[in-house]
Every structure is written in C-alpha cells, then in structure tokens.
Amino acid sequence: xxxxxxxxFILPVGALLLAAVAWAGSPQxxxxxxxxxxxxxxxxxxxxxxxxxxxxxxxxxTWQGGLFNxxxxxVLTIVPTVFLLHYIIIGAKSxxxxxxxxxxxxxxxxxxHWLAALSFSLLVITGLMVVFGKxxxxxxxxxxxxxxxxxxxxxxxxxxxxxxxxxxxxxxxMPHDILWLFIMGGxxxxxxxxxxxxxxxxxxxxxxxxxxxxxxxxxWSGYNLYSFAAPTDQLRQxxxxxxxxxxxxxxxxxxxxxxxxxAIKGSLASMIxxxxxxxxxxxxxxxxxx
Amino acid sequence: xxxxxxxxDVERCIDCNGCVIACKEGNQVPVGVNRRRVISIGEGKPGxxxxxxxxMHCSDAPCIAVCPVDAxxxxxDGIVLVNKKTCIGCGYCFMACPxxxxxxxxxxxxxxxxAMDKCTFxxxxxxxxxxxxxxxxxxxxxxxxxxxxxCAAMCATKALMAGDANVVADAYRKRVFARGSxxxxxxxxxxxGKK
Numbered sequence: 001x002x003x004x005x006x007x008x009f010i011l012p013v014g015a016l017l018l019a020a021v022a023w024a025g026s027p028q029x030x031x032x033x034x035x036x037x038x039x040x041x042x043x044x045x046x047x048x049x050x051x052x053x054x055x056x057x058x059x060x061x062t063w064q065g066g067l068f069n070x071x072x073x074x075v076l077t078i079v080p081t082v083f084l085l086h087y088i089i090i091g092a093k094s095x096x097x098x099x100x101x102x103x104x105x106x107x108x109x110x111x112x113h114w115l116a117a118l119s120f121s122l123l124v125i126t127g128l129m130v131v132f133g134k135x136x137x138x139x140x141x142x143x144x145x146x147x148x149x150x151x152x153x154x155x156x157x158x159x160x161x162x163x164x165x166x167x168x169x170x171x172x173x174m175p176h177d178i179l180w181l182f183i184m185g186g187x188x189x190x191x192x193x194x195x196x197x198x199x200x201x202x203x204x205x206x207x208x209x210x211x212x213x214x215x216x217x218x219x220w221s222g223y224n225l226y227s228f229a230a231p232t233d234q235l236r237q238x239x240x241x242x243x244x245x246x247x248x249x250x251x252x253x254x255x256x257x258x259x260x261x262x263a264i265k266g267s268l269a270s271m272i273x274x275x276x277x278x279x280x281x282x283x284x285x286x287x288x289x290x
Numbered sequence: 291x292x293x294x295x296x297x298x299d300v301e302r303c304i305d306c307n308g309c310v311i312a313c314k315e316g317n318q319v320p321v322g323v324n325r326r327r328v329i330s331i332g333e334g335k336p337g338x339x340x341x342x343x344x345x346m347h348c349s350d351a352p353c354i355a356v357c358p359v360d361a362x363x364x365x366x367d368g369i370v371l372v373n374k375k376t377c378i379g380c381g382y383c384f385m386a387c388p389x390x391x392x393x394x395x396x397x398x399x400x401x402x403x404x405a406m407d408k409c410t411f412x413x414x415x416x417x418x419x420x421x422x423x424x425x426x427x428x429x430x431x432x433x434x435x436x437x438x439x440x441c442a443a444m445c446a447t448k449a450l451m452a453g454d455a456n457v458v459a460d461a462y463r464k465r466v467f468a469r470g471s472x473x474x475x476x477x478x479x480x481x482x483g484k485k
Contacts, residue, residue, distance in 0.1 A: 041300065041339050044331045049343060050388040057352070061386040065355035130358055130380060138359025138376040146378060147402060226402070228381060236385045 056236040068243045072131050075251045083258040090190060094265035095283065101275035104199075110274055112162040119156035120211070122148055124253055127246055150226060157219050164212045170199040171209070176287060177202035186284075187263070194286035201284065203259075207252050214245055221245075292454040293368045294411055294433075296442070297462055298342045301469065302449030305330050305340035309441035309450055313344070316440040317412070317429025320395035325409040326441055342441070342450050344409035345370060345391035353383035353392060361406070368455075369411045374427050379403035411452070412439035 050057070105113070126145040133142045176196035185203055186195045195201065200208070221238040224230045230238065260267045264284070270276045281288055305328055313319065313326045326344035347370045354362045354370065361376035362383060372383075372392075383406060384392040394403035414431030417424035424431060432439060442452035451458045 041331070041337070045300070045329070045339065045341055048329050048331065049390060053388040057386060057388060061352040061355055064358075064382055064386065065352075069358075130378065133359035133378060134357075136359075138361055138378055142359060142378045143402075146380065150402070225381065228384075228403075232385060232390075235381075239382070239385060 052233050056233050056240075060236040060239060063240060063243075068247075069131050071243075071247045072128065072250065075247050075254075076128075079251050079254045080258075083255070083262075086187070087258075087262060090188065092263050092265055093192075093284075095277050095280040097266070097277045097279075099278040101273075102278055102281050103274060104270055104276045104281075105274040107274070109163070109166055110271060112159045112166070113271060116156055116159040116163060116211075119152040119159065120253065122152035123156060124250055126152065128250070131243075149222075153219060153222055156215065160212050160215050167200070167208060171205050173202075173205065174198060177205060192283050194282065195284050196287060197285050198287045198289075199285060203255075207256055210249060210252055214249060218242060218245055218249070291366050292456070294347060294453065295368070295455040295458055296344065296346060296411075297451045297458045299449045299451070299462060299465065300339045300341050301465075302447040303328070303340040303342055304447055304449070306446060308444050308446060309342050312440045312444035313409070317410075318425075319429065320404075320407060323393040323395050323407050325391075325393065325407065342445075343389055343391075344441070345411075346389055347409075347411060352386035352388065356382040356386040358382060363416075365413070369413045369433070371410055371413065371415055371428075372406050372408060373416045374405040374407070377405035379405055381406075409439075412437075 126149040129136060129142055129145040130149070136142060176198075179196040180202040183195070185197075185201055186193060221242045224235060224238050225242060228235065260271070264280070266277060266280065270280075276285075307328050310324055310326050310328060314324060317325070319325055326342060328340055328342045330338060330340040332338045347364075347368050349368065351362070351364060351370050354364060358380060359376050359378055361373045361378075362370060363373070364370050379394060379402060381392075381394065381403060384390070384394070391408045392406045393408060394406055396402075396404065410428050412430050412432035414420075414424045414434065415428035417427060419431055419434050430440065432443075437443065439452045442450045451461060
C-alpha cells in the first residue's frame with residue numbers, strides 16, 4: 001500500500017486517536033496525587049488514617065470524655081433520691097395475706113427470673129466499675145470486671161430469652177396501660193383503689209421490653225465492642241448506643257429494685273414462692289383473670 | 291522544655307518498612323502488634339506516596355480524654371505513654387484515635403484484649419527508667435539514653451524524623467526550600483516536566 005497515497009486518511013485518524021488518548025489520560029493525571037507534596041496527596045493519606053473521624057470519632061471522644069460518666073452519676077443519685085422521698089412521703093403498700101394465695105409464677109419462670117436477676121446485677125455492677133474505673137484505680141480489678149461482664153452477659157441473654165417467650169403474651173400493650181400511666185400506677189396516693197392492670201402493669205411492661213429488646217441491643221453492641229468485629233466508625237456509634245441504653249437500663253433496674261424490695265411488701269416473697277395474696281391481685285392487678 | 295514530635299517526609303519515604311521492623315524487633319513488641327506501620331497511596335501509579343505513621347503524641351490527645359481508668363498520660367515533653375498495669379483493654383482509645391495508633395495483644399481469658407500497646411517514642415514507660423520491668427513491658431528507653439527513637443534512627447532515606455519539634459521543623463523547612471517550589475505550582479509538572 002502506498003502510504004503517501006493514503007496519507008490524507010491516516011492523518012485525521014491518527015490525530016483523532018491522539019486526541020482521544022490525551023482526553024482519556026488527562027483527568028487521571030489530574031486526579032493522581034502528583035509528583036510534589038500537595039493538598040490532594042495529604043487528603044488521600046488522611047482518608048486512610050482518620051476516615052470519618054470528624055463525625056463520630058470526635059463525638060465519641062467528647063461524650064466519653066465527660067458526658068457518659070456524668071449521666072450515670074445523675075441516674076445513680078437522682079433515681080434513688082426520688083424513690084427515697086416516695087418512701088418517706090407516700091410509703092410502702094402492704095396487703096392482707098388472708099384468703100387463698102393466687103399462683104402467679106411457675107417454677108421455670110422463677111428460676112429464669114433469678115438467673116436473669118443475678119446476671120443483670122453483675123452486669124450493672126461490672127459495667128459501672130468500667131464507667132467509674134478511674135476512681136477505683138483501674139488495673140486487674142476492672143479487667144476481671146470486664147471478664148465477669150462477658151460471662152454475665154451470656155447468662156443474661158439465655159435467661160432473658162426464656163422469660164421473653166414465657167411472658168410475651170401477658171406483656172403485650174393494652175388500652176388500660178395508658179390509664180395506668182396517667183395515674184402513675186396509683187403509687188402517688190395512699191388509697192387502695194383497684195388499679196387498671198392485667199397480669200402485669202404498664203410499668204412492668206416497659207421494664208420487660210427495655211430489658212429484653214434493649215438487652216438484645218446491648219448484647220449485639222457489646223459483642224462488637226468486645227471483639228472489635230465492626231469497622232471503627234461503627235464501633236464508635238455502638239459505644240455511644242451502649243452507654244446511653246445502659247444509663248436507661250440502670251435507671252429502670254433501680255426502679256425495679258425499689259418496687260420489689262421496698263414499695264410493695266410481700267413482692268419479693270411472691271417471686272420466691274410463686275404466690276401473691278388475693279388482696280394484692282385485686283388491687284394492683286384488678287383486671288387479671290385467673 | 292523541648293516538645294517531641296515525629297515528622298514523615300512523604301517525598302523521601304520509599305515504603306521499605308525498615309522503621310516497622312526496627313521498632314518491633316528493638317522493642318520486643320508483642321505478637322500481633324505493630325506500633326508503626328507504613329501505608330502507600332496510589333500504588334504503582336505516577337505520584338505514588340508512602341508514609342510511616344505511629345502514635346503522633348498529640349497535644350490534647352483524644353486517647354487521654356476517653357480513657358475510663360486514666361491509664362494514659364502525657365509527659366512534659368509531649369510524649370504520650372500508657373500505664374499497662376492500669377489499662378483494662380476496653381479499646382476506647384482505639385476508637386478515639388484519628389491515627390489508629392493503639393494496638394491490643396490478645397489476652398489470656400476468652401480472647402479478651404490485653405493492655406493497650408502503642409509507640410512510646412522509645413521513652414519506656416512509667417516503670418523505673420532502665421529497669422527490667424520497663425524493658426519487658428514497654429521496650430527500650432532511648433530518650434533517657436539521649437538517642438532518637440529506633441524508627442527514625444534506622445530510616446535509610448531519613449524520611450522519618452523524630453525529636454525536638456523546632457529542630458525537626460527546621461530541617462524539613464530546609465529540605466522543602468532546597469527542593470524548590472516548582473513542583474508545587476499548578477500545571478508545572480505537566481507543562482515543564484523536569485526541564
């Protein structure tokens with residue numbers, strides 16, 4: 001083939017090809033970090049190290065640096081103070097034990113409840129040990145607290161799952177629960193009037209859902225924080241979630257302790273024997289059908 | 291007092307990982323822990339950059355702020371150190387650190403994290419200086435010997451510098467000046483190359 005003859009064809013095709021290569025190549029060259037130090041090259045280095053640090057890293061640092069332990073301190077002081085005042089001003093409720101006791105909790109329920117109670121108490125204690133670790137000196141004591149936290153979490157998950165299945169039907173929200181919340185379960189008055197509640201009242205239901213579903217969220221976020229299974233930025237979000245939810249759970253745990261140990265006489269015995277007095281059921285669980 | 295700082299010159303770092311090995315070997319760092327690491331960006335492309343990063347020994351360090359047991363502290367010369375006997379291995383410092391510096395060897399119980407380990411600027415730890423305990427837990431104390439950290443001492447291209455912030459910054463400034471600003475100006479690479 002005579003090149004000279006076809007030159008007028010080759011020239012435009014070659015020029016087009018050259019232009020295409022230059023066009024395709026130039027953005028890449030502009031995107032690459034370049035041969036000298038530049039803002040672009042430092043920015044791509046930053047991406048590897050800091051990532052989204054400004055978003056959750058900064059938030060986590062600020063909150064863990066002072067907010068979380070203050071929230072726990074407030075929960076641990078304000079909630080017991082409120083209930084101490086309640087005990088002094090309104091006082092405990094006690095019921096006559098005359099008549100045939102009513103069966104309330106089966107043997108499996110009671111066993112699972114006490115297993116959950118023991119493990120949850122350990123979770124609260126060891127969790128607070130980590131939160132207030134600097135006042136306990138840290139070291140081996142708090143580190144073994146973390147191990148106990150893990151074992152207690154596994155025991156709690158198993159027992160709470162059992163209780164969830166046993167109590168689910170009785171814990172579903174009912175219209176009279178709104179009424180119960182309006183009168184605060186009758187705990188603000190000394191009178192013995194029938195309270196709108198089935199086997200469990202609205203307060204018990206809130207505690208149930210918080211402890212089971214909330215407990216599940218705690219277990220899931222706790223597992224990730226323990227094993228570092230998630231990416232760093234998600235770990236930060238989980239640590240924030242774990243702390244806030246824990247503060248709520250500790251608050252309700254104190255309420256539950258107060259109600260069962262002090263506010264209602266004989267409440268503790270009912271979880272041991274499984275029976276409640278007829279008068280107590282008539283007043284506090286007026287809509288319970290045996 | 292002098293403020294200790296690290297500076298890695300990305301124009302000089304050649305990704306040889308000598309600093310990582312020097313640190314790990316010289317300080318007898320636990321298995322699974324690298325106090326220093328080298329990362330590269332744009333590998334195999336023109337303008338590839340490498341940088342060696344360990345703990346930056348930050349001012350107002352986030353790790354110190356989040357530690358629930360106050361195990362991390364900062365010396366007067368800016369070096370951030372951890373007390374391994376106080377640390378509980380919770381990992382909060384790792385989540386707070388923008389540089390991924392805190393590392394955790396796996397502990398003895400249920401795969402729990404052991405006490406945090408990170409770059410000490412080769413300044414040992416809170417134990418008595420030059421004691422066996424200090425060497426066992428934290429590695430060498432080269433600062434007390436009047437030497438620069440192992441990583442910077444080993445760096446073949448002198449990309450990694452460590453020491454008094456003013457001296458380091460001054461050395462880097464001279465380098466940048468000697469290299470000239472030509473490469474920095476927009477379009478110069480492309481228009482003029484090296485001529």
